[in-house]
Amino acid sequence: MEIIKEIEKMQQISREEAAAKKSIGFVPTMGYLHEGHLKLVEKAVDENDITVVSVFVNPTQFGPEEDYDEYPRDLERDLSLLRERKVDYVFYPAVEDVYPEGYATYVQVEKGTDVLCGRSRPNHFKGVTTIVSKLFNMVIPHRAYFGKKDGQQLLIIRQMVRDLNMDIEIVACPTVREEGGLAMSSRNKYLSSKEREAALVINRTLEKACSWIEEGERDGWEIKKAMEREIKAEPLATIDYASIVSRETLQELGVIKGPIMIAIAAYIGSTRLIDNVWLEVT
Ligand code: AMP
DSSP states (O other): OEEEOOHHHHHHHHHHHHHTTOOEEEEEEOSSOOHHHHHHHHHHHHHOSEEEEEEOOOGGGSOTTSSTTTSOOOHHHHHHHHHHTTOSEEEOOOHHHHSOTTOOOOOOOOSSSSSTHHHHSTTHHHHHHHHHHHHHHHHOOSEEEEEGGGHHHHHHHHHHHHHTTOOOEEEEEOOOBOTTSOBOOGGGGGOOHHHHHHHHHHHHHHHHHHHHHHTTOOBHHHHHHHHHHHHHTSTTEEEEEEEEEETTTOOBOSBOOEEEEEEEEEEETTEEEEEEEEEEEO
8 A cells, every 4th residue: 555645646646547447446535534434445445446545634624613623633543444455545645735825726516505514614515525626636536435424515526526527436335323323423533422322313313204204204394393303302412404305406395205315413512413314205
């Protein structure tokens, strides 16, 4: 496994691998890897000749009051996990090379970015689409792997790839959960054991919403209200949103039908957690 810091070197390697007819799979991450990330990595290794994993905590997707400085980092541990999975290249660029002095260009998707997480994190998705576009230009992959755990992010990236005619296949991977159902996240590290217990309310509420829909409920607002009640009943949780949206438009649905995403964001103590499930409703 080779560790690449220089952007030009990464591009050169990718061009050489592609010229040798090797397919390149790419997993962008912010590091502090857990089983959720590693499932994406294993799938990429399985499906491609060459796998590149990037580790880059992207400052432009964090708000001024958010946890960029405190975001957990442990490169040595990440590298050993990736080595075990037979990754070929770890791309680990420096912030000042990615965003040098005078940097001025951003990529912005203009639909679905001001709802759900976009409402409380106004520039978040602009930062995400910008860094993902830049990483695509640096790594030049054939396929890129993203987790459904960040469902809105995945749908926005698909929109960007379609709109900008990027010749990259976006592969969606299922959410990996801890025993008990909590979606794995690097931010789970912030939770005390009491908070970890309280955080289960998020997945539990999503499961309840699924079962109400399975039982025939189709009123989106009723389910939204019921989800809000469930979360408010947990003293350590503060709700940001509980929404049922169309996966095509990311807009909330009064009548539940079609490909939908049920999504929740909530603070558990001071840690903001998100989770979602995808359903096809007839
Ligand atoms: P991050 O390091 O949080 O930016 O995540 C990097 C990639 O891993 C993103 O595509 C995430 O959606 C994905 N990911 C994070 N947590 C999980 C999880 N629990 N299950 C599946 N994918 C995940």
